[in-house]
Amino acid sequence: MDFIQNTIKAVILDMDGVLWKSNEPLCNLNELFHRFETNNLQFLFATNNALRTVPQYIEKFNSLGVKVTEEQILTSSIATGYLLAKDFPEGGPVYIMGASALQTTLLEYNFPFTEDHPIAVVGGLDPDISYDRLKKASLFIQSGIPFYFTNSDATYPTPEGFYPGAGTFLAALETASGVKAKIAGKPQPFLFEACLKRLGTSPTETLTIGDRLETDILGGFRAGCKTALVLSGVSTRQDLLSWNPKPDFVFNDLMQLFE
Template sequence: MTKTLHDVRAFLLDMDGVIYAGTEPLPGAREFVTLLQEEGIPFLFLTNNSSRTPGQYVEKLAGLGIHVDEGRVFTSALATAAWLRKRAPEGAAVLTIGERGIREALLEQGFRLVDDHAAADYVVVGFDSQFTYAKAKEAVFAIRRGAPFIATNTDVTLPTEEGLAPGAGSIVAMIETAAGVKATVIGKPEPGIFQLALARLGTKPEETAIVGDRYETDIVGGHRAGLKTIGVLCGVTTAEQFAAANPPPDWIFEDLADLLKAWRRPRS
């Protein structure tokens, strides 16, 4: 059966490289979200960036003229904390490399945060702009002692106004190499974060589209989870890379402004 854009009933929207790059809004972001709100189309912002809380993202979006509540934001930090809560005893000690987003998510799920490898029951690693050798050493020691190793995501880079900067995946790779253990990854492209997001939306995979700029996380993850996939060219992956990918996105647009034009075309 041929897929048409108007078969989509709900959207998962990546943020970095789709809605904004660093502090700069990307074309069509505010207008597309406004359309979703006005037409009552279910949507979530779905980001692999674990550094911010939903409240911080709401503030950032408001600064771009996009006004949503915290329930519209689902991060790899929230997904990781929810995943771990189903598997770990209440009050378990977690050695965390990360910023406010993952730390608050873990605390809200009842975990204790520790810095000493000897006290750690689990190790959780996300993006940390204050990452140091000392933090890496404690994480490696804890993992070598047997603490399960969980990563919020493995995006090697993240887009900024200045270009692509090191992301959580760069930190995770260093710790994996030193510890000799591969992390259990929760964020995109793994299915867990998509399943949790769909549960929050209350929609089925086949009627939901992921809009993303990064093939190896957004598009690969969407395909694995059974979603429709929309690639945009205002972030990491180029048109040539999308076209050469197997499988490619179901649709490719320059940005959300381009997607909005296609959405507004009469249904045939």
């Protein structure tokens, strides 16, 4: 595609619903990566899913027969670290209600876990949620400590149906504390900003690709990037009719990018 060859220097891809659906690849990933390389396009992967760490995503790519580097994968945990570092450049101890992957990532950004005098409360999907954890987080927030959350996706799709997503836990904690969280993941622009920083490209020469209008497309738009919707995941052509902002491109699958 001429526009992409002339203008776009980098591509930021969502994973679930774009590259694969659970363990089923949605296109030939080897061929796709080869096409990016031959078109001189840098590429990164950005997901709201904070349940897996970056090495776990690399394993997932490996299991599908392709190699990626750690620098190519960004999660909403990383976006949370990026956002916290913007607000607290010195780092500091935080109370975390979320998966162990979130705790590991925040530590890398100089935000170790504490239950004693945190500078912020950070929440995410917590597979080991308990009343005690919710209570502690809620009490800290009510005492005026800034409140962050990885992302607000209410659910996430699995072959079995929709599982409770981070947004379910967000609703619980916002209800308990009466305070709204600052969200790091899509549709906020921070995950894409963290990607742009890593790529060294400007928003207008960067294309974000995703399957959800309300997260991927809105988030890419807010970051000032070009956006493309692929119809291989959640959002449909019907959804698109009533949706604004419209994506710059709509593809049935990723390979159409090069047609």
